[in-house]
Amino acid sequence: GNLDVATCNGRYVYETKKDIHPIFPLDRLQSTGVLPGHVWLKQALDSRKFLHVTWLNIYRREFIASHRFHFEPGLRHQDIPWTTEVLLAAERVQYTSEQFYDYYIHSESVSHKPDNDDTLMRSARHYMKILEMLDAINQRYPDKVRDISACRWQIAKEGLGIIHTFDSMKDESKKHIIIKEFFDRGIWRLIWKNARTFRLRWRLGRRYLRIKRYRDAA
Template identity: 25%
Template sequence: MTSTRPDVSVIVPVYDCEPWLEAQLRSVLDQEGVELEVIAICDGATDGSLAVLESIAARDARVRVVKQENRGVSAARNVGLTLARGEWIVFADGDDWMKPGALRSWIGHGREQGLDVVIGNGFGFDALPPAVDPQPMYAGQPWGEICSGTTWLERTVPGDDWVVCVWLQCVRREFVEKHSLRFEPDVVHEDIIWSLQLALRVQRVGFVREPFYGYRRNPLSITNAPSPAAVARRAAGYLRVIDALVAAALDPRTDRHLSRILLRQANREGGHLLHLLRKRLHDDALRKSVARQFLRSGHFRAMLKGATNASEVWRALRCWRIYTRFAM
C-alpha cells in the first residue's frame, strides 16, 4: 500500500460473488490516471470469494481485504468508510464492472468544479464484454450544472430520475467525515436513506453524463432473492425508507416545496412496497404484519399529501384499501 494518500478509496462489499469478482476488481485496479486503494470487505461469504480476494491482494498491494461475519452490506460499507484514506470515496459491488477512465473522469470533474459529490451514470449488462455503446441508466440529471443537494432532489424526483445508486456517487471523504455519514445497518434499500442524507447536506453536486459504471443484472442478487425471509426484509426496508422520507419532509427546517418533493418520493416508495406485498410476499402473517405497520405509521396520509397528479392520488388510495384488507 502506498504511504501517500490515495486519490480514491474504492469500497467493495463482497458476499458470494466469486464468479464475477476477479473481473470486477480488475476493472477497478486497471483504472488509469488515479492513485487508488481498494477496501474489500468479505461479509461472511460462503463461496470462494475470500480466496479470490486474498489471491488478488497477494499480487497487488493496493487491495486490502477485511474478513467479517455476515453483517450485511451496510455494515460492510461502514467498515470501508472507517478504513478509507483516499481524498474521494467510491462504492462498487462485487459483481459489477467499471469502464476505463471512470475514476479519472469523476475525480477530475470533482476537483475542477470544487464539488463535494459527483453523480455519474451507469448501464445495465448481463455478461462481459458489455455493449460498446450501452444505454445509459439516467437521462434527466442536471448535466453540465452545479447545484445543491436539495435542488438536485427538486430537479430529479418529479421525473423519477433521482440517483440513489451509491455506486454512481463519488463523494469527497472530508465531506463524509464532516457530516458523520454512515449507512443504516440491517436495512435493505439502504442506498435511498444514504442518498437522502447526502442530498440534504451537500451544497455542490456535479454530474458526469457518460455511463462509466456497469450494473450486472444478477438474478442471484439480494434484491432478487425469492425466499419469504428475504422478501420480508425488503418490505421492512421500504417501511424504513418511507419513515426517513416522511421525517425529513416534516422537519420544521424543511421548506414547503422540498417537503412536497420528499413526500412525493414517499408516495413512490409506498407503491413499490404495495407491489412487493401483492406479488412477492405470500406469507399471510408477514403480509398482515407489514400492512399493520404501514397503517399505524400514518404513511397513507403522507402518500396522499405527496400526490401531485391523479395517478399518485390513486396509488395512495390503493395502498390504503389493499393494506386495510391485508391487515384484517
C-alpha cells in the first residue's frame, strides 16, 4: 500500500561484538498490519520500550512535504517531537519486527562522551524546548491525544530526566541558574500537569523539595 511511514526493528551492535540484541524487544512490539498513525503511536508508547528515532523509519516524501514537517537547526533530541507529530498526522503506517538496521555503539561516540556542567546545562535547555514542543503538539491534535495517555506520560518522563541532569551538576551557581530557568519557563508546571499517575507524581514530588531551594535561593 501507499504508506505514510514504514517502521522496522533494528539491532544494537556493540564495540565488543559480544552482545547483539533487538532495539525493540520482540515480545513487546510485534509486526502490525496497516494502521492509522495515532493507533500505532499508542501501541508503541504503551509498550514502554519504544524509541523516538528517525533512522528506523522510511517516510513518504509527499506526506512530509504536505505537512511541512522540518527540524530546527541545532536542537538535539528532535526525534522525540518529530516522531510524535508525524505519527499523530499519519493515516497509514506499518511496523515490521524484522531487523533491517544495525546501530553501532562504541566508546568514541559523541553520545558517550563524558559530560561536564556546561554540557549538562545545554542538554537541559534542549530538553526544555523538546517538552514545550511536545505540549504544543498535544494541543494541535486534541482528539487523538485524548485517548493516548502516553503522550502526556512522555512529557513527565522526559521532565524527570531533566531533573536527573540537575543532580549530576557540581557547580552550585550554574545549578541555580538552570533550575531558576526551569521554573521561570514553566517547565515544572508543564511536567506536573502531565504526570497523571501516582508513581510519576510521587517521583516528581520527592525531587521537587530538593530543587525548590535552588529556585528560592537569592
